[in-house]
Amino acid sequence: MEYWVLALCAISLVACGAGSEQSMAVQSDESGSASFAGKIVKLPDNPPFDAYALATFDEPWAMTFLPDARILVTERPGRLFVVDQQGRKSAAIAGLPDVDYGGQGGLGDVVLHPDFANNNSVYISYAEAGKDNTRGAVVIRGTLQLTASGGELTDIERIWEQVPKTTGRGHYGHRIAFSPDGLLFISSGERQKFTPAQDMQSNLGKVVRLLDDGSVPKDNPFASTGGVTAQIWSLGHRNPLGLAFAPNGELWSSEMGPRHGDELNLVKPGNNYGYPEVSNGDHYSGEKIPDHDTRPEFNAPATYWVPAISPAGLLIYDGAQFADWRGNAFLGSLTDESLVRVELDGEQAEEVARYPMGKRIREVEQGPDGAIWVLEDGDGGRLLKLVPKS
Numbered sequence: 128m129e130y131w132v133l134a135l136c137a138i139s140l141v142a143c144g145a146g147s148e149q150s151m152a153v154q155s156d157e158s159g160s161a162s163f164a165g166k167i168v169k170l171p172d173n174p175p176f177d178a179y180a181l182a183t184f185d186e187p188w189a190m191t192f193l194p195d196a197r198i199l200v201t202e203r204p205g206r207l208f209v210v211d212q213q214g215r216k217s218a219a220i221a222g223l224p225d226v227d228y229g230g231q232g233g234l235g236d237v238v239l240h241p242d243f244a245n246n247n248s249v250y251i252s253y254a255e256a257g258k259d260n261t262r263g264a265v266v267i268r269g270t271l272q273l274t275a276s277g278g279e280l281t282d283i284e285r286i287w288e289q290v291p292k293t294t295g296r297g298h299y300g301h302r303i304a305f306s307p308d309g310l311l312f313i314s315s316g317e318r319q320k321f322t323p324a325q326d327m328q329s330n331l332g333k334v335v336r337l338l339d340d341g342s343v344p345k346d347n348p349f350a351s352t353g354g355v356t357a358q359i360w361s362l363g364h365r366n367p368l369g370l371a372f373a374p375n376g377e378l379w380s381s382e383m384g385p386r387h388g389d390e391l392n393l394v395k396p397g398n399n400y401g402y403p404e405v406s407n408g409d410h411y412s413g414e415k416i417p418d419h420d421t422r423p424e425f426n427a428p429a430t431y432w433v434p435a436i437s438p439a440g441l442l443i444y445d446g447a448q449f450a451d452w453r454g455n456a457f458l459g460s461l462t463d464e465s466l467v468r469v470e471l472d473g474e475q476a477e478e479v480a481r482y483p484m485g486k487r488i489r490e491v492e493q494g495p496d497g498a499i500w501v502l503e504d505g506d507g508g509r510l511l512k513l514v515p516k517s
């Protein structure tokens with residue numbers, strides 16, 4: 128249905144142009160990338176980019192680009208779609224597991240195996256139910272068989288799970304990123320239970336590092352301890368909803384703080400990022416948490432936010448379209464309804480711009496042509512393509 132509406136909009140500029148939005152087709156740019164169709168979106172504060180809305184979703188959570196520039200998009204209630212550069216949405220991909228949808232949980236991230244072009248292997252995270260009203264995040268991999276109208280996920284294998292499962296439906300984290308050398312990193316939230324972030328018998332409140340089949344690399348910092356501890360790459364995290372590698376190979380993570388104190392961390396092996404012992408925010412109960420500077424043995428964030436921005440998706444930009452922004456981090460802000468641009472300089476980071484988007488921003492990605500793409504949060508969340516102002 129949506130495909131035909133969009134196609135009609137692309138043809139008939141008058142019929143679909145409503146209010147502040149106008150429909151238009153966009154020509155190929157100088158880099159020769161494919162043209163795309165979309166409705167131009169009026170943003171609140173005249174940012175240095177134009178935004179085009181390509182498609183809408185029911186609680187979109189994550190996206191990633193296929194080699195042919197189509198986009199995989201997850202919806203938190205449990206659906207996965209393929210969208211092309213014209214905004215045409217496939218039927219929901221078949222074969223996905225049932226997810227525990229509710230609270231902050233459901234279907235989560237999707238990323239491609241580094242050798243996807245040859246093995247069609249994708250990695251997907253989601254919340255699953257356990258015994259006695261418990262839940263936890265899981266990562267699976269499967270083979271993505273695409274067809275003209277949609278596709279199917281087959282050969283599903285369980286790669287990883289949060290240990291232990293806990294009650295509640297918050298702080299799954301469950302972002303996935305492959306390193307430039309092909310290792311699998313997963314951010315794991317502390318499930319709103321605080322102390323697991325410092326418990327080395329649990330992989331909650333951690334970033335874990337695995338081989339692509341889910342086994343543990345021998346050179347992990349705690350590999351010799353064995354068990355779940357061997358998975359741990361870094362600890363003391365709260366709810367790390369952003370996880371991204373910079374072009375120089377550094378791993379960065381954005382993390383929801385408690386009441387204020389959101390963080391951007393440079394993630395290093397064996398390092399402890401302090402939660403819940405320290406935070407530049409405080410508990411929602413009003414109970415104080417000592418600031419990071421009281422406990423120098425814990426890694427302080429490269430930068431932090433008081434008041435909170437509630438960071439979700441994270442991108443370290445490396446494209447040609449916004450050449451001045453290469454090496455900058457972009458964080459999608461939920462509560463501030465903005466896109467936040469941060470300059471990275473060694474171990475330091477500094478917010479340099481904030482672009483109001485008028486909607487909660489859940490996910491940020493870079494397209495193959497160097498455009499910046501975002502997903503709005505919630506029901507009716509739009510897929511937006513951001514290009515330099517024409």
Ligand SMILES: [Ca+2]
Pocket residue numbers: 189190191237490491492
């Ligand atoms: Ca993504």
Ligand SMILES: [Ca+2]
Pocket residue numbers: 363390400401402405406426427428
């Ligand atoms: Ca911290």
